[in-house]
Amino acid sequence: MSLDFSFLIPYLPQLAAAARVTLTIGVFSFVLALAVSVLVGVLRSGRLPWIVNFLLGIYVEIFRNTPLLIQLFFIYYGLPTFGIVLTPVTAAVIGLSLNSGAYMSEVVRAAISSVNKGQYEAAFCLGYNRYQVFLHIVLPQAFRIALPTLMNYFTTMIKETSLVSVLSIAELTRVGSQIYARTLSPFEIYITIGAVYFVMTYSVALLCRWVEKKGIKWTP
């Protein structure tokens, strides 16, 4: 067997564009998932009417207990039944962010509940009110606990974008398959695609490590 990557050269612009789509979807979905998870995690940690907790709980459990692929299909093909028609990219971003948001909200919630009871007591004794304790004392500490795990979800997100190829979005995985169909050289093309994913994911991981180091100067 002889390997020859030179046939890929004409496809490079197409691959670069696809990588950009993958990265865009990944980053947008992650940022949205982060927002969703903080909102849901914080709301579920608070003392809200049971119905709020109940509905948020249903959201989290549905998205954690069904396949992402089915969620994507439902959002893209199923929602038009209710008159909600989305572009493939919008459907992909919504699906990915709601899915990861559900998992990440549990990370946020666990981080909040792991803040020591003594922190609340000390703050209350000084005169903080409930809202101030949460904002100034609990959240910053929970952030530190949650950050590494949340950042891991960022790399996972980049990899999961390959699933949205089913919505005929011209991202890396789909473009890779198209090139394969034309060239019939699976080994070279998929190793190339894999390498591109690796570079993106690994860069994100390095970025995460940097954020953790720069963003947090204290230790518990």
Place this chain on the structure above:
Amino acid sequence: MDPLIRVDRISKSYGSHMVLNDISLEVRQGEILAVIGPSGAGKSTFIRCLNGLEQVDRGSVTVAGQPVTSVTSVAGRVGMVFQQFNLFPHYTAIDNIAAPLRTIKNMPRPQARDRAAELLESVKLADKAGQYPSTLSGGQQQRLAIARALSMSPDIMLFDEPTSSLDPELAHEVFDTIQALARSHMTLLLVTHQMNMVKNFAARVLFLENGAIFFDGTFDALTADADPRIRQFLKKIYP
């Protein structure tokens, strides 16, 4: 003169376990009390009722005429120092004091930092201002916790075994800080197992057992007491 703290027949249970049983007490401004007694006697629960960290089932606690119904009712006026320090790990030493002043008292940043610096100085931590709590020794952390509680200008300071998790030499630093407070006519209640603390500056000693005040008097009267339960307890911690 009206007592600063009035405890009127308080009781508290956890399930069927009665932890405080019909306790009454009056503490005057400037008094220094040590609270001693065997483990599980209810010492922590008792002083936590004084600032509303625990709610009583029956009876009432009043501080300077103000009924203590929850921790917010006397927050700031009754300072508390915990065995485990409970410093805010995400704030530097100076911010552990300055941040609460800014949040609670709406103090502008420069004033808050000036006041915090003064308090750090008073507990001999001026050179640690920029350090995070995790980088301080246990004794330094506890002194910082004391300074933080003092920042709210409380009328009363409660200490729950402030030196129990410290090595003897570190305990000594904290001991000195508390002694300085005692000289400043602050009203102090101090739960401790360390009899040298009791002996050195508590004018009044409470001996708690099974959720009741079994003895209330001076240290000398305590050591002279012939009751076998007191004798046995003292033999263990003050041989």
